[in-house]
Amino acid sequence: MIIVPEAAIANLVTPEASFAAVEKVFASMAAKSAYNFPVIREAIGHADALYGFKSGFDRAALNLGLKSGGYWPGNADKGLTNHQSTVFLFDADTGRCRAVVGGNLLTALRTAAAAAVSVAHLARRDAKVLGIVGAGHQAAFQLRAVAAQRPFERVVAWNRSPEKLSGLREVAEGLGLAFETVSLDDLGAQADVIVTITSSFDAILGADQVRPGTHLACMGTDTKGKQEVDAALLGRATVFTDEIAQSTTIGEAQHAIADLTLRLEDIVELGAVINGDHPGRSSDDEITLFDGTGVGLQDLAVAAAVVDLAVERGVATEVEF
Template sequence: MANPLNGADTGVSIISEAVCEAVVGRGEAFTAVESVFAAMAKGDAYNFPVVREAIGHADALYGFKSGFDRAGMVLGVKSGGYWPGNVDKNLTNHQSTVILFDPDTGKMKSIVGGNYLTAVRTAASSAVSIAHLARKDSKVLGMVGAGHQSTFQLRAAVEQRDFEKVVAWNPHPEYLPRLAAVAEELGLPFEAVDQQTLGAQADVIITITSAFEPLMMKDWVKPGTHIACMGTDTKGKQEVDPELLAAATVFTDEVAQSISIGEAQHAVASGALNVDDITPVGDVINGIHAGRSSNDEITLFDGTGVGLQDLAVASSAARLAEEQGKVNFVSL
């Protein structure tokens, strides 16, 4: 079939999970996410309201994230959610698919597997925050959470700073060996610790859990730490103490989502944090905000997971798959 990049209409492209993994690496995901955060901060891209609900079956959360990136001309929707019982079925808990449309006509362009891309874009998001906000001399990486996405987070994070050690805690310690194996592969010493020890040692902390209660308290975190809260994406979820946000300089992917379904929902609701004190990380990328102002400042990134992230990496996957001849087309 003709390549649609040359202008021919060959139907809808199908980009499988395997193809996504083959064409989108951490570098491509980082670039896509950083670019869309910058576009969002400029007003060139915006997310539509999120729909996310408990379906009343299999303890699953299901919903839709969508948006339009005018700068990149990317329009689409991600459909999917979280099935906690999948781990017992040897399946990824997060299941999703991205559908891309032509912004000029509304015609469906691509159907893209979203499971791998969800993990790699979430890791890219925290990596972007580390690149722009963590102290340059950060040496110890703390991981709170050891689920499927934690290994993606670890691999992406260590590319941003010269870490010399990884410390980790998980509510279910039996999953920590998967992080230990990745750390060993990366040549980094690994230690399983309690939460207080993690906070005392870590220069950068990534939380990536499905918790509904604070797992890290303000008094456990030392000055100068950068924290990337990546697990809270639903009303009621929570990973850290609201007082920690009050003590930190807070950044996010999107302020509206941060205060409604992100980590900041609790701090804002309690009055510990003012909405006006939350800064889009895109402002730092664009040079509008200085980011970290001192080595003692605690910075916190509330990574809620916006739909535009999914659309950005899915669009990259579709483009790269087409360029490399790794795509199938169907007529619908």
């Protein structure tokens, strides 16, 4: 069995590699050669933690396994990341455990990569202004990954506590992008692409705050009840997702489906666009929205790439198991 610890991940994976792995997974899912198993996510009644499993199997890549982990809100006080996870990969031919991989940085990178893939395939080509809603740990990853997909010139951002946007400003300016803290109204009026990355259970962005032609990537924490944007916005938009089942139960589409603003058959798998089975954006005035729910296959794909590279570079630890 191969062990790749969390400390080794940063030197083994890049945003570009994460993008390629996630894009390939979305294509495989749409082609029905890869599928996710039902998600388990539970409040454990200790440390206010949410804990769960995401798993699946990609027949094309032979990636079989699961990510185990969750959210411990008190970890920041202990000098730890609130999100903690580990990826387990299994040999699809024998069922033996092939690898154990640290999953914290991988989760951040694959989440950012999913938003980036959506921007690459759905945003207007002339997009110049990137809007970010949220300033948590994941926001900087989103900014770096998405900024590489279009010739952005400026970043406009909003957070409930504006002072927390200072770190995001540093990232933007490090990328050579002007940065401005704005109101939600101004963000919607200026942004060509909007990424929401919060843990909200109440809509932050309203349908009337988003202008025609905008692409949105809703990437915040997915669980029953979560909501980052008004359900009416999904009614105005063409809605894409990584997996329809998760989008409608724990993702951004759950509220729009419940109040009949959106029909199940109106939601499109992003992989269908990647495969050429759906045209994606149809006009410069169309609002497109990607509901990124974070599927287990993404974790497996990026983890498998890390394992292969760790073995190639001789930095993997192998143990009898």
